[in-house]
Amino acid sequence: MxxxxxxxxxxxxxxxxxxxxxxxxxxxxxxxxxxxxxxxxxxxxxxxDGRFVFQDPTEVQRKIPEVRIIDKEGLYEISSGPTGVSRLHLKPAFIDPKEADWMFEQLYREIPWQQKSNIGPDGSYKEPRLTSWYGDLPYTYSNSTMKSNPHWHPLLSMLKDLIAEVTGYTFNSLLCNLYRHCKDSIDWHSDDEPSLGIDPVIASLSYGETRNFEMRKKLPPEEKGDYTYAERIRIPLNHGCLLVMEGKTQKDWQHRVPKEYHDRNPRINLTFRTVYPEARLN
Ligand SMILES: O=C(O)CCC(=O)C(=O)O
Known part of the structure; x- marks a missing residue:
């Protein structure tokens, strides 16, 4: 490369x-x-005549695209292909910071956080963060299944309803993530498990430390898995902000929260989604 x-x-x-x-x-x-x-x-x-001559390059010189930073409130159409339109809706102060402070404390103390083990090509590994799953159905990703918490925490129910009211989307499930420090992360992936249906809408609410949410556009086959020239977006997700991913975002883009090299305080992220029973999908 x-x-x-x-x-x-x-x-x-x-x-x-x-x-x-x-x-x-x-x-x-x-x-x-x-x-x-x-x-x-x-x-x-x-x-x-002794003049210099520019030789046309035989191979077109490609530029690595600049990372697009999205940090202002708004609705962003981030791509319109190959499968359709991908959209992000960012609301940086969705929850007032003072309210967000007590919510963070309560979620940090009262959610039953666990470290999930996944099964990858090299065997079993522990996720570098803590998680908790709410919903009517269990949730399977990376070859391991999360059991659902039997009862929604009242604060989580309230937030689910608030987001539904504001966005017009309803959700029946929630993946909670706790990034304890700078070394906690989530690697490149799309929220595109079959149980999430076609064109999943994901509403992501963040509390605590600001961490970068990075996105990269999926590659056409001719790039052969080399992401050097992929389009990229960076969104600093801060205390109380809401990010909604819509349309073809999960089909055409991947996202991650990378590790950081300097100390970071804990961060909680709540990703509301809808999980369908298998019968609905067939
Ligand atoms: O922590 C975040 O902002 C992203 C979490 C995420 O990608 C996920 O739960 O699938």
Whole structure:
């Protein structure tokens, strides 16, 4: 990959190092008096006049797209393909900071947090964060199933209803995430398990420390799994903010919360979703 980028850079720059360009470049320094000007190509003529010649790159030079930062309230259409429109709705002060303070304390103390184990290609591993699952049905991802908490915590029920009222979307389930410190994270993924149905809407409410929520556009097959040139978005999710992902966001994008290199206080994230019984999906 590094080779490929380096090659594109070299081929796209002044081509004084390539063989053809070197020939053109050096020709200007050789005596050309014996060559009749009528026989010269424009390149040869330029060389004869001692002018530098730009050699067109043989491979189009690609630029790594700048990361788009989204940190203001608004409705953002982040892409319109390949499968349809992907939209984000950000409300940075959805919960007033003073209210968010006591909510954080209550959730931190009263949610039954657990460390889930998943099964990956290299065997079983513990997730680098704590989680808790609410809903009528168990939830399976990464080859392991979370049992549902039998009763919704009253604060969580209240938040579910509030979000439904404001967004117009209803939800029947909730994944709670606790990032205890800077080393807790969630890796690249999409919330696209079959049980979430087609075009899942996810409402994500954050409390505590601000952490970066990063998104990258899924790749067309010709990129062969190389995300170097993928479109990227960064959203700092702060205390009390609500982010709603809609449309084709889960189909066309991935997201993560990366580890950080400096101390971070705890952060709680609540992702409201709708889980369908299998019968509804078939
Ligand atoms: O913590 C977050 O903001 C994201 C959580 C997440 O990606 C998930 O629960 O699927």
């Amino acid at each position: 590094a080779d490929k980028r380096q090659r594109a850079r070299v081929q796209g720059s002044w081509a004084g190092h390539s063989k053809t360009a070197a020939t053109v470049f050096q020709a200007g320094r050789h005596s050309t008096q014996n060559v009749a000007s009528t026989q010269r190509s424009p390149k040869e003529q330029a060389a004869a």
